[in-house]
Amino acid sequence: MMSHGSVSELTELEGVALSVVARSGTMTAYGVKEVLAGSPSRFWSGSAGAVYPLMKRLTKRGLLSPSDTATGRRAATTYTLSPDGQRALRAWLSDVDKAVDPGIDPLRFRLLYLSLLNENEKQQFMSEVSQRLAEAIAAHPFPGGPDVFDNRNHQIWMKARRQAFEEAAREL
């Protein structure tokens, strides 16, 4: 049998968290939380309750190296990637199976079931979505951080989703 887990597999949240740390070189839990909170997606809550424990778990797994950076009399921890963390991140980033997974797209789900609405509701929905997508594409800087959820990347994805939306609409 192939050795299945020389590096531990990461969830999307874990992978993104490690990426954020790696990109900066060093980062606190708060910093990671802020980046996530700046995401255009509501699926990244960026809540303290999610992120602080996450960083602890990744530390316990040996993927992050904490250092105590208390300022004044206040406790604080800054993290860097350990060598194992770097390996795990590389494995996550280049995981093609995960990459091609369609993930979760709320628009896709709705188009799949839109026939459950009546004609009026459908029309209304399609027209509002169309408008909102156009706005999202036009809006250069969306509110939030420029790091993970980089504007340009966001725009590219929104354009692709609009295309899917229009194609699906044609077949509705």
Added chain:
Amino acid sequence: MMSHGSVSELTELEGVALSVVARSGTMTAYGVKEVLAGSPSRFWSGSAGAVYPLMKRLTKRGLLSPSDTATGRRAATTYTLSPDGQRALRAWLSDVDKAVDPGIDPLRFRLLYLSLLNENEKQQFMSEVSQRLAEAIAAHPFPGGPDVFDNRNHQIWMKARRQAFEEAAREL
């Protein structure tokens, strides 16, 4: 203040579950589980431990009406949408804010952080992803059920993602 919650808001999982029931008119927890398990996305686990309790919660919230359909001596419950369930589902389906949310796209995240890999790794990744996307688009019937995660819809979305991928690649 506006009455904020005459119908309870649904998560994506809840919305999809109600949609599956609504489309069939009637369905067991097992049926819903099977549809979810047939999804191309790993984010829908379709595990019994997720679905059976979910159906109970939706029942408790008054959105599903259970009926006892024991066959022989074995307990079984089939569900239909209650009037409140229908309203909640309509509200979910036509929720434009949720619809435009980018959701979770594993490919998007990876392209965002791909610069953390070295040139070789990047090349390898891009070429493999490209191939896998092409395969996914060409493959007419993907393994799994034809209901929620309808082939045609899946294909449209994969095409859109390939376009985003190519555009992002050009700017890498």
Added chain:
DNA sequence: GGATGCATGTAAAATGTTACATGATTTA
């Protein structure tokens, strides 16, 4: 009639959300 798979769940553990607490720092 034993093995295999379908159908219906539950239990323990992990993860994530919401809400709170509290120390430090900036701002009015």
Added chain:
DNA sequence: TAAATCATGTAACATTTTACATGCATCC
């Protein structure tokens, strides 16, 4: 210097995963 905001967490609760248990049907 009081109020607001930033930063660092924890606690209770809800949800989800993983793993197990078990009854019925079918097929070999």
